[in-house]
Amino acid sequence: MQANEQLEEANRKLKEYEAKTQKAEQASRMKSLFLANMSHEIRTPLNAIEGFARILAETDSHEERLGFYEIIESNSNRLMSLIDEILDLSRVESGEIVIKKTQVDLEQMGNSIKQLFKFRCPETVDLVFNKPDLPVVMLTDENRLTQVFSNLVSNALKHTSKGFIKFGFHLDDEAQFIRFYVSDSGSGIDPDFLPHIFDTYASKDAVQQKGYGLGLALCRIIVEKMGGHIDVESALGVGSTFTFELPFNGTIGGLSTQNDNTTTSVRTIRMTAGEQANMKTILVAEDEESNYELVRIVLQKRYKLIRAHNGIEAVTFNEQEKPDLILMDIRMPDMNGLDATRIIKEVRHDVPIIALSAYAFDENIREARAAGCDEFMAKPFRVEDLIENCEKYLKDK
Secondary structure: OHHHHHHHHHHHHHHHHHHHHHHHHHHHHHHHHHHHHHHHHHHHHHHHHHHHHHHHOOOOOHHHHHHHHHHHHHHHHHHHHHHHHHHHHHHHHOOOOOOOOEEEEHHHHHHHHHHHOOOOOOOOEEEEEEOOOOOEEEEEOHHHHHHHHHHHHHHHHHHOOOEEEEEEEEEOOOOOEEEEEEEEOOOOOOOOOHHHOOOOOOOHHHHOOOOOOOHHHHHHHHHHHOOOEEEEEEEOOOEEEEEEEEEOOEEEOOOOOOOOOOOOOOOOOOOOHHHHHOOOEEEEEOOOHHHHHHHHHHHOOOOEEEEEOOHHHHHHHHHHHOOOEEEEEOOOOOOOHHHHHHHHHHHOOOOOEEEEEOOOOHHHHHHHHHHOOOEEEEOOOOHHHHHHHHHHHHOOO
16 A cells, blocks of 8 residues: 555656656747747847948938938837837836826827838738827827837738738727727637737747747736737638727817828839849848848849749749849748748759848758758848858859
C-alpha cells in the first residue's frame, strides 16, 4: 500500500516537473520570438528613415523633398508608436495607465488616422474612413483612442493584401454609447483562436512573423480602462470586424469641421520604351510602400524596375519578365520571400537574388542562404551598399 502511494507521489511530481519544463521552454521560445519580431518592427521604419534622410540631401526638387519629409515623418511616427506600446505594456502591468479626457473632434481624429497610414497601405487596399453626417465631439482621451484605432488598423493591414479596410463609428439610438469599428476584407481569423485574440503575447502574428503580439492586448486593456469593451467577428477567407463600445459623453452637430478630400497616391516615374530597352531589369519584391519607394528612387535611373507586392507576384513576374536581378523582401503576405526564392531558383537557378530583410539574426541569414539567396542585406541598409551589390551581380549580365 505504501509502495503504491509512493509511486503515485512520484508520478505526480514527474508530471509537475514536465509541466514546469514545458512552460519554461514555451517562455524561452516566446522570448526569442518576441526579440526577433521586435527587431523587425524597429528596423523596418528605421530603414526608410535612414535611407530617405540620405537621399534628401542629394535632392534639389522641392516637390520631392516634401514627399521625402512625409515618408520620414510617417515612419518616425510608426517607430514612436512602437516605443509607446512597449512602455504602455510596462505601465499596464504595473497598473500605472492613466486616462486623460479632453474634448475630441472625432472627424478630425479619423482624418489624422487615415493620414498616418497613407504610406503603409498598399495600392491594392482601399483605406476608407466612414465620416459621420454630423460633427461629433466626445469627452475622451484622444491619444488612447487613437492608439486603439491605430493598433486595429495595423492589425488589419497585416492580414489584408487586397480589398478594403474601413473604420469609423456610430452612435446608438439614444446616444448613450458610441461604437467604433475597423473592418477588413482580409484572411480572417481561425475560430479556435478567437477566444484568445486579445491575450497578451498570444497573437498568432508573432508565430507567423507578422507582429509582436502586443497591440490587440493593449487595445483590450485601454478600452476596458475607458469603461468599454471590445469584440471581434471574423470568417476565414472573408475578413474581420473589430468593434469597441464606449460610453458617450459629448455633442452631436455642435461644431463645424473642414472636409478633407485629399487623396494620396504613390508618385511613379515612367521611362520611355527606348530607355527601358537599354536597361537591365530588377524585380523588387517588397510589400512596404516606403521601402519600395526608397529602392525605386535609388535605382530608377540605373535600371528598369518591376514591383511585386508579395511572393506569388514575384514568382509570376520572374517567369513573365525574366529579370536580371531580384531584390527579395523576406516577410510578405500570401507567400513569403524564402518560399518565393526556392521556386524561382528551381526555374532560373542562375538569376541572382539579394535578400532585403529586417529580420537580421544569424538564423535568418542562414535560412535565406539555404533558400537560394545569393546575398543578404539587413534593413536598414546603406544606399551605397545597395548600389554596390546591384552592380556586383549585374556587371557580367
